[in-house]
Amino acid sequence: MTRFIITPQWQGSPSARAMLLVDGAAAISGDLPRRDTTTLDVPLEAGESLGTGIHRLSSLLRVRELLREAITVADEPAVVIGGDCSVSVFALSAVDTSDLAVLWCDAHPDLHDAQSSRSGAFSGMALRAILGAGEPQLTLSPGIATERVIVLGARSVDAAEAPRLDALAHVASSEIDADAVAAAVHATGASRVWVHIDVDVLDPSEIAGVSDAAPFGVTTAALVAAIKRVRETVPLAGATIAGFAPRGPDDAVHDMGAILRLIGAVA
Numbered sequence: 001m002t003r004f005i006i007t008p009q010w011q012g013s014p015s016a017r018a019m020l021l022v023d024g025a026a027a028i029s030g031d032l033p034r035r036d037t038t039t040l041d042v043p044l045e046a047g048e049s050l051g052t053g054i055h056r057l058s059s060l061l062r063v064r065e066l067l068r069e070a071i072t073v074a075d076e077p078a079v080v081i082g083g084d085c086s087v088s089v090f091a092l093s094a095v096d097t098s099d100l101a102v103l104w105c106d107a108h109p110d111l112h113d114a115q116s117s118r119s120g121a122f123s124g125m126a127l128r129a130i131l132g133a134g135e136p137q138l139t140l141s142p143g144i145a146t147e148r149v150i151v152l153g154a155r156s157v158d159a160a161e162a163p164r165l166d167a168l169a170h171v172a173s174s175e176i177d178a179d180a181v182a183a184a185v186h187a188t189g190a191s192r193v194w195v196h197i198d199v200d201v202l203d204p205s206e207i208a209g210v211s212d213a214a215p216f217g218v219t220t221a222a223l224v225a226a227i228k229r230v231r232e233t234v235p236l237a238g239a240t241i242a243g244f245a246p247r248g249p250d251d252a253v254h255d256m257g258a259i260l261r262l263i264g265a266v267a
Contacts, residue, residue, distance in 0.1 A: 002267040003074040004032045005091075006039040009063045009083035011047055011056035014121035015211035017245060021083050024209060024244030027252040028081050028259055038074075040066045042083070053114030054122050054135050061137065064090040071095065071238075079267055082242030085110065085198040086126040091240060092194060093140055100237055101148045101190035102130060103181070103230060105223060106198040107214040109154040109165045116160035127151070128164065148188040152181065152226070153201040156214040173203075176222045178229035185230050192237035195227055195266055199243045202258060209246035209255045220258045227265040239266035 008025035010018040022042075029037060040063070047059030054060070067087060071078050071094040080091045085106065092102070104110075110127040113134045117124050128134050132143015150169045153176070157165055169184050185193055200210040203217035241262055246252035 001036060001076045003076045003078045004029075004037040004081060004267075005067065005070045005074070005078050006037060006081045007063065007067055007083045007087045008040070008042050009060075009087055011059040011063070012084040012086035012122040012126070013211065014119035014124060015245070017211060017247075018084070020211070020245035020247065021243070024246055024252070025081055025083055027246060027256070028241070028244060028263075031256060031260060032263075038070055040070060042066070049120070052135055052137070053117070053120055054125070054138070055120040056122075057135075057137065060086070060122055063087070064093060064138070067091055068094040077236060078238045079263065080238070080240045082240060084123040085196065085240070085242040086123045086129075087242060088194070088196045088240040089126050089129045089138060089140065091238060092130060092144070095194070095237060097140065097144050099191040100144065101150070101185050101188040101193045101234065102144055103150050103152060103185060103193055103195045105152045105196060105201045106154055107200040107217060108156050108198070108212070109151055109161050111161040111164040112158070116158075148190050150181070150184045150188070152176065153218045155216055156212070173216055173218045176218055176226055178222075178225040181226040182229040182233040186233050190234065193230060193234045194237050195230070195239040197223070197239070197241045197262055197266070199241065199259065199262070207255045207258050209244055209251045211243065211245045220261050224261050224265045236266065241266070
């Protein structure tokens with residue numbers, strides 16, 4: 001069985017419409033089995049930076065504690081439903097990462113730190129934090145080694161992120177092949193994998209409800225096939241589906257087919 005943990009965190013997002021992530025998480029939760037779903041009481045207030053360059057840090061720290069507790073008490077692998085994609089950092093802080101690979105499916109590599117980020121939003125620093133770099137209050141310690149991280153579908157890359165992305169295995173949107181992705185995960189030598197999906201990794205023709213759409217993304221079918229093939233190769237430790245920000249109920253209904261296919265691939 002799979003445990004779904006709804007984490008409607010908006011505080012890590014740089015978007016002016018960040019609160020739509022709360023609506024997106026609620027829309028997804030409505031299609032999940034109630035007995036297998038836990039919804040976290042994420043604070044609504046923005047929070048304070050606490051003297052760092054990371055906006056809303058105090059609220060982010062509170063969400064991390066809530067998510068850690070929920071994952072620790074779960075008896076089954078967890079699928080975390082965001083909220084912004086930095087919830088993956090907090091989820092991974094609650095699991096044993098010593099033998100873990102991360103498949104990071106995202107239009108943005110999220111490799112900023114507080115110095116290079118223009119927005120100060122933690123979601124743009126999430127993967128860098130998973131690698132063990134950045135604000136000490138939020139980074140994984142120890143971080144996951146670069147050779148155990150595969151980035152899939154990143155195509156909106158800032159100049160400061162480019163050399164950091166070059167240090168990681170990277171599968172471009174145009175090159176996604178299920179066997180090749182599974183082989184890349186297997187090559188890490190990890191015995192388990194965490195799959196992070198920011199839904200903006202999909203092509204805008206596949207999904208409308210994202211805050212920062214980027215053209216030339218992956219198809220839902222190709223991503224689902226790749227994840228299923230990965231799971232046949234390496235056991236799944238857990239997963240995140242984040243970044244769903246529908247602008248209204250009609251958009252949520254329109255996009256739910258793609259969302260549920262992604263959930264089916266990781267659950």
